[in-house]
Amino acid sequence: MRTEPKLTRLDRVFARLDREPERPAHIDVPKMSRHRIVLVVATAAFYGAIVWAVVITSWLVRLDWQVMFFRPYQQWSEIHWFVDYYVVLGQRGPTAVMVAAWLGWRSWRQHTLRPLLALGVSLLLLNITVGAAKYGMGRLGPHYATVIGSNEMWRGGDIFPSGHTANAVVTWGILAYLASTARAQRWLSAVSAVTSLGVGLATVYLGTHWLSDVLLGWVAGLLIMLALPWFEPLIARAEARIFDLRDRWRSRRSGTASAPVSAPPVVVTPLPADRDDVAARSPRAPAYLAPGPHTARSERTPVTPAGSRRPPHPERLPRGSTSSAHP
Numbered sequence: 001m002r003t004e005p006k007l008t009r010l011d012r013v014f015a016r017l018d019r020e021p022e023r024p025a026h027i028d029v030p031k032m033s034r035h036r037i038v039l040v041v042a043t044a045a046f047y048g049a050i051v052w053a054v055v056i057t058s059w060l061v062r063l064d065w066q067v068m069f070f071r072p073y074q075q076w077s078e079i080h081w082f083v084d085y086y087v088v089l090g091q092r093g094p095t096a097v098m099v100a101a102w103l104g105w106r107s108w109r110q111h112t113l114r115p116l117l118a119l120g121v122s123l124l125l126l127n128i129t130v131g132a133a134k135y136g137m138g139r140l141g142p143h144y145a146t147v148i149g150s151n152e153m154w155r156g157g158d159i160f161p162s163g164h165t166a167n168a169v170v171t172w173g174i175l176a177y178l179a180s181t182a183r184a185q186r187w188l189s190a191v192s193a194v195t196s197l198g199v200g201l202a203t204v205y206l207g208t209h210w211l212s213d214v215l216l217g218w219v220a221g222l223l224i225m226l227a228l229p230w231f232e233p234l235i236a237r238a239e240a241r242i243f244d245l246r247d248r249w250r251s252r253r254s255g256t257a258s259a260p261v262s263a264p265p266v267v268v269t270p271l272p273a274d275r276d277d278v279a280a281r282s283p284r285a286p287a288y289l290a291p292g293p294h295t296a297r298s299e300r301t302p303v304t305p306a307g308s309r310r311p312p313h314p315e316r317l318p319r320g321s322t323s324s325a326h327p
Contacts, residue, residue, distance in 0.1 A: 043223045043226060068210070072207075115178050164217070166221035169220075
């Protein structure tokens with residue numbers, strides 16, 4: 001009895017990768033439901049509450065100073081090397097390159113630009129919102145603090161909210177946002193939350209951010225991910241526009257490459273009707289058609305070939321004709 005070989009998990013993964021590319025018509029594009037709108041409003045209110053708590057120098061600012069004086073990088077110095085590498089997961093350049101490579105491969109396999117366009121829109125929103133908040137509030141970091149117990153606001157800094165934390169939420173959260181199945185979305189959401197929270201705590205450990213910076217960065221990134229479905233129509237129109245331009249370019253290129261080179265028309269001059277040999281000749285087929293049947297040798301009119309050395313014989317008559325003058 002012939003049995004089928006048992007496939008391992010790695011074999012199944014490679015078998016799935018070898019499938020023909022297909023457009024994911026079964027994937028539902030997230031829409032701005034009422035539940036999501038409520039989450040956006042609640043997250044925005046929490047964002048404003050954190051900012052207000054820092055502005056009025058509340059208990060949150062006192063907690064920031066207590067953590068700063070605790071100096072975690074000195075308390076747990078043995079993990080300093082690991083935290084230095086782990087915090088890279090929140091840097092814009094390396095994470096964007098890794099995620100864009102994965103989403104680019106998905107776009108090529110699924111014949112859609114939505115993954116790459118969604119990543120681009122989310123990063124653009126991140127740069128605009130977080131960048132504006134950073135430079136607008138101008139908070140100084142723990143290493144550059146001037147007055148103990150103050151909120152260090154509007155002093156030319158750029159650390160509130162934490163860009164590392166917000167970038168980790170958006171960059172890794174976009175993978176969960178674009179997941180194909182509900183199970184993958186749940187797992188990727190959990191991984192994204194843990195990774196972004198770990199990146200924020202790593203910046204607090206290194207002393208580059210206040211604890212309130214990390215909280216606001218996490219909320220800022222979550223706010224972008226919740227509001228992203230509002231930009232899905234824009235992403236769809238941009239994708240259709242790009243594909244339309246591609247099709248036009250392809251049609252223009254194929255039309256230019258496959259257009260035949262038109263040769264000048266050949267003008268055929270008819271023979272004069274008073275020639276004696278016109279009646280004896282059979283009409284010839286055009287040069288581009290197959291030649292007609294050959295005439296018999298007896299029906300041909302003897303013609304002296306061009307370049308022949310034989311002298312012409314004007315008294316020679318065609319075969320079959322009778323001479324009127326005999327000696």
